Amino acid sequence: AEQKDKFDVQIIFTPQYGILTDPVHSLKPPPDGMDERFDAQIKRLWGREYRPNVLDLREVDLVIIDLQDTGVRFHTFMTTVTKVMEAAAEYEKPVILLDRPNPLNGNILDGPVVRPQFQSFVGYHLVPIRHGMTVGEYALMVNETGWIRQSVICDLTVIPMSNWRRDMWIDETGLTVTPLWKGIVDPVTLTAAAGMGLLEGTNLSFGEGTSKPYTVVGAPWLVPHQLLMGLNKAGLPGVRFAETTFTPDSLSDNVSHPLYAGQECYGVKLIIENKDRFDPLRTTVTILSLTANLEPRRFKWVGNNYVDKLYGHNYLRLFIAQERDIRKLPATWSEEVIRFNQFR
Template sequence: MLFLFLLLFILVLPAPSGAAVVKTGAELLAEGGFAALKGKHFALITNHSAQVEGVHLIELMARQGVQPALVFTPEHGLTGSAEDGVKLSDSSVRGIPVKSLYGAVKQPQPADLKGIDLVVFDIQDVGVRFYTYISTMGLAMQAAARAGIPFWVLDRPNPLGGDDVAGFVRRELPASFTSLYPIPIAHGMTVGELALMIKGEVMLPGLEHLELSVVRMQGWQRWMRWPDTGLAWVATSPNLASFASALLYPGIGLLEGTSASEGRGSEAPFQMVGWPGIDPQLLAQRLNAEQLAGLHFEPVRFTPVSLPGKSSAPKYKNRELGGVRIEISDPHRVTPVQAGVAVLCALYGTLPEPARRVLFRPGFDDMAGSAELRQGVVAGTPAAAVSARWGASVQRFRKERQGYLLYEEGQAP
């Protein structure tokens, strides 16, 4: 009865207003000595980002005599050091079996869950539809539902905050692992809120009977971006080693679906954009003319190099590129998806015709969630007008998500 009381207490505890430091769901469980998990034969879906004040969740559990029976990991593995797209083999940690959910098998199998009475998810996400951690979460929810096993999400902040919702909603295109849900590119929800919405809006089949619980944070408010939380940034994946890269990722990440460099192979991935032979001054001039809030574009030349563990084979390896470095003057004013659209439009307008024909790669529309973005860029539509096209669908999404939001707007100091 004690662990049930503790869990219910944590789930309904209101987030205090004006809190200087956010406490994650994992931290709250740790403060209670993981009493809610003692006696449980549970599986943990996690990676290196599941930290509380610099200590990993598995280590914290061990100190309290609690240990998962099985660990599942998403893309990049338990240590978060595997490069994008690298398939990992199974391993172990502290004698606990570790199974990868990134490869041919992307969700727990029935044999894995035999004897398991709870699945716990704790991974720091970045608030972007095409970042695959939320796909892993949803597919694991399906597996838990099929097995009749409760599913807990230990909530963590959305680094982008809870107010910025932008980008085309993926509806017409078929679902994929990098675009699994009919949500905007930047959805403005925590993983806990999104899990509730995935179930409630039937974004995946078979979840109607899933016993889903969210261990809420304390202190987080929707206006907050990562620096406001008081939490130390942990690189969520090899190329998002800083909050600056994570803030720009929803827009500049779209360039992964193009032949342009998104800055991989440099010291500032997603903070630089480049193309061979392009005029950096002209590209910077075009972008600064857009007067994008909180951003300034500096002309640069850079040469992507092999960085094993981050980007062994970046686009245009060892070739000098012209482009821009994106400088953030006010992170609260940045609208990253709109910035990405502006970069695409300016880049397309600067490229010669032969380069324009090869800019977009197969898979770009999947990342964008619609063909409309590519079509708008190719047609020469102004960036602001392209971004305006998702306005109605984003407003519908905002209304749909309202019933699943767990945290108040709050007020910035």
């Protein structure tokens, strides 16, 4: 009782897909929008209101951030953290952030750094797709680099973790693994999502709305045999491929309208045999290049070239449009990843 009296929780903010400690109950607030434990309002920071407003923080003395990031730049958790820090700085509220590990380990950095003209909510900071930072490291970089809007500085205190090593994957930490992104609960699928998430900018299904998201690729119009042959010839490390069929459906609140819902899709499944050797970005860009060459009339970039925002710039589209050797694409980001690793 004494401890409870010391804190009065005024409001609970949730990111795009809610606080995923419970895959059923925490994806959306209850009908009255109140948390029964603390008698506090629950507010989702997404859509029209993606940052706290002055009324949200009027009675607040301290903002506490405790959020598990995915380690993937185009997942929006760290954008939301930045927006909370921005509002806290503007309204002069101190922030305490509880550090959490990078679930994909802190050693592997990969993918292009966002170009400023392609910044968006899915590419808010100038970091690689796999950034290798913990939540606390990322927040400190945002604060110290002036990446908060108008370069304001947040009164930020990071409470560090203990016993975490940079080579640890989330399943090696001993922590309870809760859904990390759209129901992903294991590091192998999350690793695949670091690459296969780029398919959201195409008319290919990555298995959203199935029990195997991010580990299949297909479409009702795809002929998988030639794609499979091309992938087998590519010699991609840590993964093998097999033909498959799947039918996307609405399995949960956070996947309400998957691409090709109710339609049988023909495609290829990824069988990841070694997550340390598996290269999700190289694998995904190879899939995209092969599909574009095999199905030039049916394959499409969608959402006003949304893939550019996910990727960080337009090199991926240009490489494929020009039918360049996709094996050379990673060389376009290798130097900037080295520079970022020295900077972080």
